Amino acid sequence: EPEVTQTPSHQVTQMGQEVILRCVPISNHLYFYWYRQILGQKVEFLVSFYNNEISEKSEIFDDQFSVERPDGSNFTLKIRSTKLEDSAMYFCAAFGQLNTEAFFGQGTRLTVV
Amino acid sequence: AQKVTQAQTEISVVEKEDVTLDCVYETRDTTYYLFWYKQPPSGELVFLIRRNSFDEQNEISGRYSWNFQKSTSSFNFTITASQVVDSAVYFCALSEETTSGTYKYIFGTGTRLKVLA
Numbered sequence: 001e002p003e004v005t006q007t008p009s010h011q012v013t014q015m016g017q018e019v020i021l022r023c024v025p026i027s028n029h030l031y032f033y034w035y036r037q038i039l040g041q042k043v044e045f046l047v048s049f050y051n052n053e054i055s056e057k058s059e060i061f062d063d064q065f066s067v068e069r070p071d072g073s074n075f076t077l078k079i080r081s082t083k084l085e086d087s088a089m090y091f092c093a094a095f096g097q098l099n100t101e102a103f104f105g106q107g108t109r110l111t112v113v
Numbered sequence: 114a115q116k117v118t119q120a121q122t123e124i125s126v127v128e129k130e131d132v133t134l135d136c137v138y139e140t141r142d143t144t145y146y147l148f149w150y151k152q153p154p155s156g157e158l159v160f161l162i163r164r165n166s167f168d169e170q171n172e173i174s175g176r177y178s179w180n181f182q183k184s185t186s187s188f189n190f191t192i193t194a195s196q197v198v199d200s201a202v203y204f205c206a207l208s209e210e211t212t213s214g215t216y217k218y219i220f221g222t223g224t225r226l227k228v229l230a
Binding site: 035048050 | 148155157160163204213215216218219221223
């Protein structure tokens with residue numbers, strides 16, 4: 001069973017629409033992250049989340065983005081009004097103890113048209 | 114600033130050749146962790162290894178080996194007797210302590226390895 005599961009695997013959306021990307025880590029994970037990889041480029045940090053609040057965010061993570069863990073299990077990334085340049089692979093990552101290896105989900109490929 | 118450099122953008126080898134992927138890092142932290150991840154064509158990130166800054170022993174796992182040299186800030190990855198299934202993008206990453214006391218990964222730009230039959 002994978003440590004981190006992401007849904008959907010692929011989402012196509014129209015520019016301006018809201019999208020929600022979902023991540024389900026296993027129950028003993030404490031630290032959660034979203035990363036983004038624009039096609040063919042490096043994996044970039046977006047945001048980290050611990051103890052039900054954002055602990056760090058990058059300059060990419062502007063007001064269009066938000067994260068939450070509403071029910072103690074799912075960890076979501078919402079993009080309020082998608083832009084073409086939001087097209088990328090989005091990875092959720094989680095780990096239980098600080099500085100152990102992060103378990104990455106299989107990614108959600110977001111295509112904004 | 115923390116930084117990870119993978120100078121090799123793409124490497125092509127013939128099956129059974131050995132190949133080394135280079136990773137050079139910069140950090141101000143005295144305690145840090147280094148990682149290698151594999152990204153096959155299917156897109157997921159597969160964890161390969163974690164190494165802490167106090168452990169400079171080289172590690173071997175099957176056909177994979179890692180050479181950590183603190184003196185040159187390098188953490189190189191060698192695949193022995195490469196196979197077509199090794200074709201992927203390989204990322205080196207460095208953990209960085211954040212202002213909130215948690216950690217985040219800084220990734221290199223990746224090296225695309227093509228193993229030809």
